[in-house]
Amino acid sequence: MRWPILSAKSTALRAKTAIALAGAALLPGCSWIRAFDLNGHQSTIDVEGPVARTQTNLFYVTCWVTLVLFIIVGAVLAYAMVRFRAKTEADEHAVPPPQGHGNPLVEVGLISGAVLALVIIAVPTVKGIFYTYDVPEVQKGEAYQVTATGYQWWFKFEYPAEQIAGHGALTTGNELVIPAGRPIHINLRSMDVMHSFWVPKLAGKVDMIPNRANLLWLEAEHPGYYWGQCAEFCGESHAVMRFRVIALAPSEFNAWLNSQMAPARDAHPGAQPATAEATAQFASVRSFGQNETGATGAFEVSPLDAWRRKQLPDSNEDPALIARGRELFSEKTCSTCHTIRGNPSAVGIVGPELTHVGSRSSIAGGLLDNTPEQLRRWIHNPEAVKPGNKMWVTGYVPNHITLSAGDEVCLVSYLESLK
Ligand code: HEC
Numbered sequence: 001m002r003w004p005i006l007s008a009k010s011t012a013l014r015a016k017t018a019i020a021l022a023g024a025a026l027l028p029g030c031s032w033i034r035a036f037d038l039n040g041h042q043s044t045i046d047v048e049g050p051v052a053r054t055q056t057n058l059f060y061v062t063c064w065v066t067l068v069l070f071i072i073v074g075a076v077l078a079y080a081m082v083r084f085r086a087k088t089e090a091d092e093h094a095v096p097p098p099q100g101h102g103n104p105l106v107e108v109g110l111i112s113g114a115v116l117a118l119v120i121i122a123v124p125t126v127k128g129i130f131y132t133y134d135v136p137e138v139q140k141g142e143a144y145q146v147t148a149t150g151y152q153w154w155f156k157f158e159y160p161a162e163q164i165a166g167h168g169a170l171t172t173g174n175e176l177v178i179p180a181g182r183p184i185h186i187n188l189r190s191m192d193v194m195h196s197f198w199v200p201k202l203a204g205k206v207d208m209i210p211n212r213a214n215l216l217w218l219e220a221e222h223p224g225y226y227w228g229q230c231a232e233f234c235g236e237s238h239a240v241m242r243f244r245v246i247a248l249a250p251s252e253f254n255a256w257l258n259s260q261m262a263p264a265r266d267a268h269p270g271a272q273p274a275t276a277e278a279t280a281q282f283a284s285v286r287s288f289g290q291n292e293t294g295a296t297g298a299f300e301v302s303p304l305d306a307w308r309r310k311q312l313p314d315s316n317e318d319p320a321l322i323a324r325g326r327e328l329f330s331e332k333t334c335s336t337c338h339t340i341r342g343n344p345s346a347v348g349i350v351g352p353e354l355t356h357v358g359s360r361s362s363i364a365g366g367l368l369d370n371t372p373e374q375l376r377r378w379i380h381n382p383e384a385v386k387p388g389n390k391m392w393v394t395g396y397v398p399n400h401i402t403l404s405a406g407d408e409v410c411l412v413s414y415l416e417s418l419k
């Protein structure tokens with residue numbers, strides 16, 4: 001067959017077009033998406049909560065409507081190209097047929113078709129806008145409140161329902177732990193520039209704007225470990241401004257709350273781990289391997305189990321190193337920027353709260369796994385890990401903070417003991 005328009009183009013182009021067409025046709029909703037690796041940690045296709053599902057479904061509606069339009073328009077175009085192509089020498093020199101202004105019936109049909117397509121997309125869009133804006137009225141009563149604040153380049157999470165005497169709301173950094181199966185109402189704030197809160201598998205994204213009270217809600221359908229990301233360019237280390245969301249069954253969530261409400265663990269010889277409840281909860285989770293982050297999504301242990309393992313103190317911790325680390329935390333002025341409840345000198349609020357930093361699975365705004373090696377790498381030279389970060393720019397450089405190898409070991413031991 002001779003294709004007048006395409007004949008000039010290469011076979012390669014035709015092949016590419018065919019692949020693109022096949023891709024477009026296979027993409028929505030079918031198991032082929034696995035082959036396209038669309039089920040990664042931050043997938044908006046492979047979702048695990050009602051808000052993200054509404055957003056994905058809307059994406060599919062738009063996809064299907066445009067796919068139908070594409071097929072109709074493509075078919076008509078192909079038909080016209082084949083049917084009216086020049087077949088003989090004479091055809092090529094023929095006078096063009098009389099030009100008209102179209103058929104009213106066809107035009108009205110096209111306009112109604114376009115309106116219909118827009119309505120099909122608009123109805124779920126408007127519904128989705130209302131649904132995703134805030135927790136539905138019927139579920140308002142059971143919603144759990146959290147406040148998330150963006151800082152260059154990390155996230156602070158506060159739990160207004162959990163008030164600690166003499167301190168205020170329970171505060172954590174970079175890891176948002178929530179009860180699964182319950183709507184979470186998140187107040188979005190920013191301390192400096194605009195950030196955006198995005199947990200692709202659960203919900204997103206809504207901007208965190210200075211001096212403006214935005215909000216978002218999400219729900220995790222089942223316990224899990226989710227990856228979040230700042231989605232609004234906010235400066236040098238924007239690309240590595242990440243966080244995690246850990247969804248736990250209600251009883252496990254309560255055990256976590258109890259251990260977090262307690263002041264920092266004091267690992268003197270013979271000290272007990274955080275709370276008996278937490279120990280009972282997490283004691284069964286023993287095997288732990290370092291997470292392999294990256295696009296493959298392959299983990300030695302499920303990320304949630306790895307997180308659970310972090311809730312318990314290491315069996316080989318050294319109380320002498322920990323005690324020295326605690327002193328160094330004040331001597332090296334770390335305490336001026338970080339709060340550690342239970343350590344009276346550590347009252348700073350410039351950096352993330354570290355009261356239970358040892359129980360988090362990641363550090364430095366979700367950038368590094370929280371292992372002794374990575375923690376040491378971070379405090380050794382934060383700038384090398386995360387360019388421009390405020391710990392380096394407003395702390396290490398002006399205060400001339402230098403740590404000997406021994407200091408680093410002690411500080412790491414201290415921080416990792418804070419379960
Ligand atoms: C000038 C204030 C300041 C000083 C001083 C400071 N930090 Fe920080 N620290 C920060 C900020 C800000 C961050 C968040 C950086 C980021 O992720 O962008 C941070 C992050 C951290 C984190 C990672 C926490 C998490 O959950 O991600 C650890 C651990 C930490 N600092 C330990 C220390 C230690 C140890 C010292 C002393 C040697 C110290 N900091 C001194 C401001 C400071």
Ligand SMILES: [Cu+2]
Nearest residue numbers: 195230234241
């Ligand atoms: Cu940001």
